[in-house]
Amino acid sequence: MVRNVPLIALAILLASGDVPTYAGADRPPVLEVVGGNEAKTGEFPWAVRLSTGCGGALTAPRVVLTAGHCVGPTGPNKKITVTAGVADLEARGAVTAHSVAVIRAPGFVTETRGDDWAVIKLDRALGLPTLDLVPDASGDTGDVTVMGWGQTGEGSLRQERRLHYATVSTIPDDTCAKAYLPTKIALVTEDSICAARHGVDTCQGDSGGPMVRRDKEGRWAQVGIVSWGLGCARDAYPGVYTQISRFRTAILAATRKIA
Ligand code: ARG
Numbered sequence: 334m335v336r337n338v339p340l341i342a343l344a345i346l347l348a349s350g351d352v353p354t355y356a357g358a359d360r361p362p363v364l365e366v367v368g369g370n371e372a373k374t375g376e377f378p379w380a381v382r383l384s385t386g387c388g389g390a391l392t393a394p395r396v397v398l399t400a401g402h403c404v405g406p407t408g409p410n411k412k413i414t415v416t417a418g419v420a421d422l423e424a425r426g427a428v429t430a431h432s433v434a435v436i437r438a439p440g441f442v443t444e445t446r447g448d449d450w451a452v453i454k455l456d457r458a459l460g461l462p463t464l465d466l467v468p469d470a471s472g473d474t475g476d477v478t479v480m481g482w483g484q485t486g487e488g489s490l491r492q493e494r495r496l497h498y499a500t501v502s503t504i505p506d507d508t509c510a511k512a513y514l515p516t517k518i519a520l521v522t523e524d525s526i527c528a529a530r531h532g533v534d535t536c537q538g539d540s541g542g543p544m545v546r547r548d549k550e551g552r553w554a555q556v557g558i559v560s561w562g563l564g565c566a567r568d569a570y571p572g573v574y575t576q577i578s579r580f581r582t583a584i585l586a587a588t589r590k591i592a
Pocket residue numbers: 334335336337387444483534535536537538539540541559560561562563564565566571572573
């Protein structure tokens with residue numbers, strides 16, 4: 334979502350006089366693009382844009398998997414428009430569908446507290462390829478691809494018309510948890526995958542979008558969901574993603590329930 338809770342957390346830290354030295358005035362915020370490339374239509378055919386300012390992925394013909402913080406509570410929901418089938422949201426081939434219901438992770442509170450996933454039922458099946466979830470945790474480390482229509486820089490207050498993607502590398506949970514210690518955000522390691530690369534990251538508006546990797550057959554499979562980060566592409570703060578392998582059974586059950 335475009336809203337940025339971690340920055341609010343930082344603002345509270347700053348306001349409380351507990352000024353973190355790691356993000357002082359000597360270290361200006363990263364304003365350059367978040368190092369991605371523009372995707373071509375058809376390259377990530379299951380990637381979708383939500384009217385809530387988030388991304389998502391079609392995991393069944395009429396089901397979108399996104400982040401919990403991108404939607405409202407579980408129940409009927411007619412408020413979300415999904416744009417799919419194109420990398421350029423204004424291209425002719427764009428197809429849209431509307432939400433009819435949402436199932437959000439039962440334990441969801443806010444993105445930094447884990448359980449950041451939700452499935453959206455659409456009012457119609459989109460005739461587009463769907464994305465499978467990784468079968469287990471064996472794909473949870475290494476190089477992965479992330480994508481979205483969100484900001485291309487922390488200082489850009491603009492959402493993109495074209496889908497961008499980039500490669501990042503996963504980071505061990507304990508390293509990531511340590512990185513976030515000064516912010517007083519306790520990383521929920523068992524629910525999260527952290528990933529980063531110098532100058533490359535997801536950013537505001539990318540939430541809910543898929544983190545993917547290719548399986549042995551060369552097919553994309555979903556490893557994570559864009560969840561949160563402090564700023565974007567700051568070397569000190571990795572991006573945090575919902576760990577699909579941890580929630581696979583629950584996500585599949587929720588999908589079956591509404592598909
Ligand atoms: N929470 C953000 C959103 O709603 C995603 C932020 C991802 N940030 C990052 N540095 N990886 O769009």
